[in-house]
Structure formats: structure tokens, C-alpha cells
Amino acid sequence: YQWATFARSWFVIDARMQPPGKIASMCSIRLQGKHKPIYHALSDCGDHVVVINTKEIAFSGNKWEQKVYSSHTGYPGGFKQVTAAQLHHKDPKAIVRLAVYGMLPKNLHRRTMMQRLHIFPDDVLPEDIRANLTEELPQPREIPRKLNEYTQEEIDAFPRLWTP
């Protein structure tokens, strides 16, 4: 039985219309291994996590324009500040990757845990990763339905509040 408890499983998360912060917290818990009762920081008990559809990520509020990702190249005058929208346009994986990087514990294990995280901007997965997937995690946020997704019966069943 012990081989099953110490096995490294592969999780898949669909990030469509989800806030990247909630996705990142779920990823960091599973990358560290904190979802297992046999967790210990020194024992290498983290799992693999695959994030799909990161290009359809949804920020709450006006964070697409307000959130700024800053970095410095090391050279003088190399301080770059990019808004979340611009960064997403350049690289759709970066937002989720940076969010998970900030949520993992700040030690040398972080780099190995980031190597176990696999991010894909859309549905296309390589064959070997698809063969390894074991569990799909539920989405943290309920996606609201658009008006054209409601059937006509549901629209008719809803009572009219006022008469014109």
C-alpha cells in the first residue's frame, strides 16, 4: 500500500474564467504536498500540476489595467513596469507562473516545485503529459451564464417584475 501513498500524482486545473490568484493558491498547495497527511517539508512529497486555458484567465475588478508587474534587468535604467494586460498579451502563461512563484515557500525547493508545474495557454497538451494525468480539480469560481446560454423555457419561467 505504501507505494500508492508516496506516489506523485498529476493534477489538471482548467483556468477558464477563473481568477489567477485562486488557481495559484490551489497549485501551490498541491506542489508543496500540503494536501497529503504525510506532508513534511524535507520529504519530497509534491505533486505535478497542469494548468490549461491560461489565456482565458479572468481578473476581478479593474486589475487588468491597475495591476503592475515590475522587474529590473540589472542594468542602469532597466526598471520595467508592465500592466497585467500587456504582460498577458506578450506571454499568457506569465501571470499564473508569477502568481504561483510568489505563493510557494521562499526556499531552494521553490525552483524544483516550479519545474513540476506545467502551464499551457490553451487546451492542447502533449501526449506524454496527457497520459500521466490522474485527477481533475474542480474550478474555484462558478462561471456565470450569459443571456444567450439560457434556454427559452427558463427565460419564460422567470416572472416579469413590472408591466410596461
Next chain:
Amino acid sequence: MAARCMLRSVWTSFSSLTLGPSASNFCSLQRINVPQLSALTIQSRGIRQVVEKREGNTITIEGKTVETPAAPEPPNPAAKCPIYRWNLQHKYNYTDVLLLSQFIRSDGGMLPRRITGLCAEEHRKIAICVQMAHRAGLLPDHRPKLPEGHVPKTPKPKLNRYLTRWSVKSVKPIYKPGLKWCKKRMDVGHPALKDNVRYSVKPLYMKH
């Protein structure tokens, strides 16, 4: 001056009677002589559909009132505002598109308060929710009509968002967020909806 005061007092006393065509007569008359409303000139409210008929040379454009089917009985018929009549005061959100779509025009704008009969706060709350639903993309068919011959430019990839308080173009990026104790927070949701019914223990988090 005295005539104007008399006009205003008579206008307020007769404001309950909806006198559309006779309003223009007020200015011309010295003595207020309100014509009696007969049964034929009762104004009716209702959505009308424009019907065009061609009979030889004449074209008649008619507005026929569309029959609206009777709505079911609201639980609280005594209240004035439709939301209070149905006891939905603090229970709706930007996701309840079926409710919000009853108060919007076909191009996405809000209907005026005097037509829908909403009270001021609820009208404001519904306007805010409709704005948030538009920005979230939950009302794809209620778009403004583009003028004919308008060639749409190559559209930029739309970013998914929800609970946006401010308009997309008006927000500036926070280049210097500050330290933890004096951080410039990003606003999520709207304070008008802070009294909504919450079924979870966690408080509503509006400053992210």
C-alpha cells in the same frame, strides 16, 4: 409674476392627471381652463410595435400596442418598487441576467425610472449591476447598433473580467503601490451592493 405663480400652483394640482396634448395650451391661456378628459383620450402605456401598411398611394405607419401577458402575482403587492414587491431587495447580483435584462433596452442602456417604477436606490443598484454585467460580457446581444456601412476593424483579443467597478478606459495602472500598511488597493465590486445577503461566513472583500 403673479400669473406665473398661479400657473405653477395649478400645474402642481393637476400634475396627477397626465395631460399630454393640453400642456401647450397653458402658456396661451390667461385663465386656466382645463379641458375635461373624455374616455376616448385616455393615455395608455404599453410597448408598441411599428406596423407599416401600403394602400396604393398612401402609406400608414401605425403603432400597435403589443399585448403583454398577465404576470403572476407578486408576494408583496402593496409596495411601490417592483423589487420590493417581489422581495428581492438584497438578493440580486451582476450574475442574475434574467432579472437585469427586464430593465434594459435592446442596445444595452437602462430604461428610465418613471417607466419601470423602481425606487431611486434600487434603480442605481440595478444600473451598477447592468454595467458590471456588460463589462463581464454576460449581455452579448444588447449591443449598440453600429451605423450602416461601418466596417469593423480587427478586434483586439478581449480580456475576461468580472466585478469591474470602473470603466476600462478610465483606470490608470498603479505604478507605485506603496508599502503594506499604506498600499493603494484595487477596487472590486461596488459598495452599493455591500448589504447583499451572504450565505458564507467570509465578509465581502472589496479592496483587493
